[in-house]
Amino acid sequence: MKLAYIDLCGFRGYRKPIRIDFADGFTIIDGRNGVGKSTIFDAVEFALTGSLSKYNDAKASGETVADYIWWTGKGPTPTDRYVDVGFRDGDELIRVRRTQFGKPDSAMLLQLTKQLCDLDFAPEEPLAQLCSTSVIRDEHIAGLSLDLKETERYALLRDGLGANDADAWIARGLRLTTAAKQRSHNRK
Structure with missing residues (x-):
């Protein structure tokens, strides 16, 4: 498209x-x-x-x-x-x-x-x-080159890459792993 x-x-x-x-x-x-x-x-x-x-x-x-x-x-x-x-x-x-x-x-x-x-x-x-x-807007590129704290640069880069929902995916993965372990344990 x-x-x-x-x-x-x-x-x-x-x-x-x-x-x-x-x-x-x-x-x-x-x-x-x-x-x-x-x-x-x-x-x-x-x-x-x-x-x-x-x-x-x-x-x-x-x-x-x-x-x-x-x-x-x-x-x-x-x-x-x-x-x-x-x-x-x-x-x-x-x-x-x-x-x-x-x-x-x-x-x-x-x-x-x-x-x-x-x-x-x-x-x-x-x-x-x-x-x-x-x-990728110029203000994001400029933001990466300025005197930002490491956590701020990481957050800006993470948002630019679209990884701003990583915490939700990690939590979802943990829930799926826990559920799979529980099912496996219940089958035994």
């Missing part, structure tokens, strides 16, 4: 509609700072999860980043604010669309989740983890 396109309007710094089609091989997105390159990746994450994890804790003056997901800049406010992301799997196109006041089709989102993740082994929030492990 490949990212086919991103179509958005009134999302973050993009007031006017814009559509970016991705090539079958690879696509290079280049530009100076502040022109919206990161917003393209934000749009994919927002379409899949309904949030932007890089801003989870950001707050100022009683506002959160959620107050700035949709266009608030100068110029007329777009009448239709949306993020529409398409994924191609062979000849099949799967679309996920979020609007300012609406949620995506839950059946379509589940279909996409099943195609992107093995639900038998998926973490609790598979699309959120997929976003955090598939797009």
Whole structure:
């Protein structure tokens, strides 16, 4: 499955509609700072999860980043604010669309989740983890090179690799081992 396109309007710094089609091989997105390159990746994450994890804790003056997901800049406010992301799997196109006041089709989102993740082994929030492990943002790379404590660097790297639910898997493994031992003991 490949990212086919991103179509958005009134999302973050993009007031006017814009559509970016991705090539079958690879696509290079280049530009100076502040022109919206990161917003393209934000749009994919927002379409899949309904949030932007890089801003989870950001707050100022009683506002959160959620107050700035949709266009608030100068110029007329777009009448239709949306993020529409398409994924191609062979000849099949799967679309996920979020609007300012609406949620995506839950059946379509589940279909996409099943195609992107093995639900038998998926973490609790598979699309959120997929976003955090598939797009390595520059702020994560910079965080690894700064003067962080060892535990903080480990946590940042663990989150970047998607191993942030390791404790849950270890606990699950211990429960399975205990249950297997108990069954084996009861058969004797």
